[in-house]
Amino acid sequence: MVDSTVTVRSVLDVDELRRGLPDVLTGTELLDRPVSWVHIAETEEVASLLEGGEVILSSSAMFRSSPERTRAFLRRLQAAGAAAFVIEVVDVSGHPDPRARRIVAEAASGIDLPVVVLSARVRFVRITQAAHRMLIGAQLARVEFARRVHEVFTELSLEGADEQRIVAVTAELADTPVVLEDAVHRVLAYESGEVPADALLADWPRIPAQAGASARVGASADSEGQMPPVSHAERGAQGVTGARAAAGVQVPVGVPGRRWGRLVAPFASSADADAAQVLERAGQALTLARMASQGERDLLQQATVEFLHELMGRSGMGEQQALARAASLGMRPSEVYVPVAIRLGEPSGAEPRDAQLRERALREEFGAAARQAGVPLLSGGLRSGVFAAVLGLASDQDCDAVLTAVLTRVNASFGQLGEAQVRPEARVEAHAGGASAVLRAAGASAGRGAEGRLLDVGVGRSSARITEAGAELESAIQVAGIVATMQVHRRPFHRFADVRLRGVLARLREAPVLRAFAEAELGPLLSDRSVRGGEAMRGARSGRSQAGQSQAGRVRAGGGAPGEGGASAAGGSGGGAAGDPEALRFLEVLLREGGSKTAVARALHLSRPAVYARVRRLEERLGVSLEDAESRTSLHAALIWLQTEGLGGNGSDGAADTGSSA
DSSP states (O other), X not given: OOOOOOBHHHHHTSHHHHTTOEEEEEOGXXXXXXXXXXXXXXXXXXXXXXXXXXXXXXXXXXXXXXXXHHHHHHHHHHHHTOSEEEEEOBOTTSSBOHHHHHHHHHHHTXXXXXXXXXXXXXOHHHHHHHHHHHHHHHHHHHHHHHHHHHHHHHHHHHHTOOHHHHHHHHHHHHTSOEEEEETTOOEEEEEOTTSOHHHHHTTGGGHHHHTTTHHHHTTTOOTTSOOOOOOHHHHHHHOHHHHHHHOOEEEEEEETTEEEEEEEETTSOTTOHHHHHHHHHHHHHHHHHHHHTXXXXXXXXXXXXXXXXXXXXXXXXOHHHHHHHHHHTTOOOOSEXXXXXXXXXXXXXXXXHHHHHHHHHHHHHHHHHHHHTTOOEEEEEEETTEEEEEEEEOTTSOHHHHHHHHHHHHHHHHXXXXXXXXXXXXXXXXXXXXXXXXXHHHTTTOOOSTTSOOOEEEEOOOBSSHHHHHHTHHHHHHHHHHHHTOSOOXXXXXXXXXXXXXXXXXXXXXXXXXXXXXXHHHGGGOOGGGOSSHHHHHHHHHHHHHHOHHHHTOOOTTTOSTTSSOOOSSSSSOOGGGOOHHHHHHHHHHHHTTTOHHHHHHHHTOOHHHHHHHHHHHHHHHTSOTTOHHHHHHHHHHHHHHHHTTOSOOTHHHHHHHHTTO
């Protein structure tokens, strides 16, 4: 942004005027006043014709004869808003007139107006021509700048640019840092430019109370209500807070009557018309962008999710910058930070809108539970079916007790909403009614009470640094994913140490040797029909073939190689050569019960002879004895790996299904 304003100083710099040897008698500090026009005046009546901002040129003898008369004239110019008064003080022969100079100097004393005397003759017409060319050029530059601003923001609106992009372009056009805040001064987006982000956002919620709307009209201004611009060097010298308190331009964002935010340029001069114009146009673009994205996540939530992604991605953000970002999003500094992740189920037949409603409900319930516990947090959905949060605790708080209290309330309120299908006729109510309406909408199909499955929650390592805790969110997400494969869990949350063998296998699930091992152990029970995670299983098949047929497809008593002969181990119907997913589910229950036929019969509501018959058929297909503890351990490890890949049995539901084929 180029400053094209014509000032008194720039008029005095005109070549023809400089030939007059200008000398500023008073008002040196006011030489940067903007100039609207340049007039030649030879009578005292000119003051009544002024509109403000004019530079008056004169050579009239009446202004050089009486200090009192000249002072009265200067006061009328000052009252009319003139920018400056320039007068020749030469005699009829063209030489400097010391007496006239003394009279003008005496008259100008105490006048709040630049008064300039010329000690040599000049051609006023050349001065006015040069000044008017400058003024017309400045007007054309302003028109061109306005056209450019209009085109840029129109293009951004047509492109569907998001709020961060609009704020970044605004800062570039205005050549100053810009912050978008909501109605309660939480930062939604910002572009800091050359100013460090942590310095820009430090103590941000208190800034509007200090500067407020008066920043626009000249708080801490000089005697003319002008606010001096703050250079980058001055920002560093006086500190960001001091600089921000001394200047600022801000515009409301939103339609009249429904203002939802404010766009602030804290370092811009309140007299900077170009910055004000850019912010006004940016505010309109932000309003249009918000209107176009109605129904999507609000800006604060989007900013929070982006921040969590940056923390999780180890972006190299410094601790102080991260703390400032967190504070700007509404999270107060804490002594301990705890990363938490929750996996939401994907109910069959659910629509994308249902998943959004479940995530929104969980976010609101989790936030309410944290507030009740007095715990600050940042939370949001990081990816489909994954909700994450970073909680802040005091050093003397029991982390497990706080997490248990928060998650107990969330589980009680949320029920099995993560696995429930939202009734279609209730979606409109849920859209308008928040979390409670979502819960009501899911109530018909969501399980409740002690029998309901708890949410799948993983917790990463706590840390005194928010950056380290944020980096642990990925570990918490992995743990939550592992917990989701467990048939039964009665803990409100799990850490990596709690998932034991299942956790180790999940961490190693991409290892080719582990894929080959699982294929070799369970190969006779696997087929395309029983595989839900096709890509992972194709990798397992590839790993098996590379590992060698002698290991993966060893000949088993009565079973043959995978895909050949053998009756179904799960029941009378038999899966034949294609394998049988029911066999995997039966095997899962058998291994879970430690090989006890009595416990299996009780769990599946089968007779003991039926269980013995199924075990024999399963041993024939697998080619191993299920009485052997090492065989059961190997098969159980392979099954757990299969579950962490999204393959194989369905957990407790699958066990129930197995029983139905008795």
